[in-house]
Amino acid sequence: MNIYILFVLKRYEHKIREFINAYDDMEAIVPSRIKLIKKRTDVIKEEQLLFPGYVFIKTSKETKDFRAFIQHYVYPIKGFIKVLSHADKDVSALSDEEVRTITPFFRNDGLFESSVGFVKDDKVIVTSGPLMGLESQIKYIDRHKKMAILEIPLFNEVKEVKVSLEILSKQ
Template sequence: MVGEAYSFGGEKMNWYVVQVRSGHEKQIAEKCRTMISNDILTECFIPEYIHKRKFSGVWHDVKDVLFKGYVFMITDKIDLLYSELKKIPDFVKVIGKKQAEIYPLDEDEIAFMKSFGKKGHIVDMSIGFIRGDKIYITEGPLQGKEGLIVKIDRHKRIAYLRLSMFNKETTTKVGLEIISKC
């Protein structure tokens, strides 16, 4: 079942993801936003996450793409959207002659995305600690989602998550500051 996103003018909008070449997400999303009418494409976005990166001896907040190779689109007119996507030159170059893969998100995936990347579809840093071999998240979007964490890189301040998204298991990264380990 395709999940419903927003109630827009009394109509329910569905969420979709379009697979694109990794590294081209922002260019494709911008072309979609400028070339496709708002009547067809309600919203086009790329979820991002904030993490820490050290350069010049100082830690900085940096944004990266949460799901590399995917652009999220919200519409209630998928057939018209698909036709419009074919008119975008960069999009055609990315997918070539094969058919574009457009995946509908189900209600659980939409609920997860809404709870995880709130304002502006950006996932904030989480803060937590490790006691024994158990992870405790005290602040941030990972709170209550500790079971999704499969690996932590404390040096890079990154948590690797295993998620069921887009009809498959996928691994993604989010920012996580571990303040203590005991």
């Protein structure tokens, strides 16, 4: 299974995802997160994109076949910009390491739910939610906004991703 990333105009992510999902052997995902917003005494859940302007495609197609698919069907779509790739290639799938890093964001149809945890001795311990096992990638925690910032390596760059994390206690 290969994963490719399309760079698209913001607000066209869902349109392009729906177009690609109409084809066999293609699964387009637009990862999003549940953001917890505190308004007075209520906590409101709001869905936001994790990677604005990006559409992830899971397929068994090899690079040559995927390139042909993109050129024939996706290039003409309004909002499409380019396929992300490594520096030496025009189209390339994510490496095995990048796939392992990004896979947790594809569970539950790309919806990254809120996680719950606590801080002990300046170390985050996640007790439930999709962040379990990703504690080492947490760069920063904002307890007031109930948010964690993760560093995700993609195509020789480090992307910062904001996800919901509720810290119940600090010991």
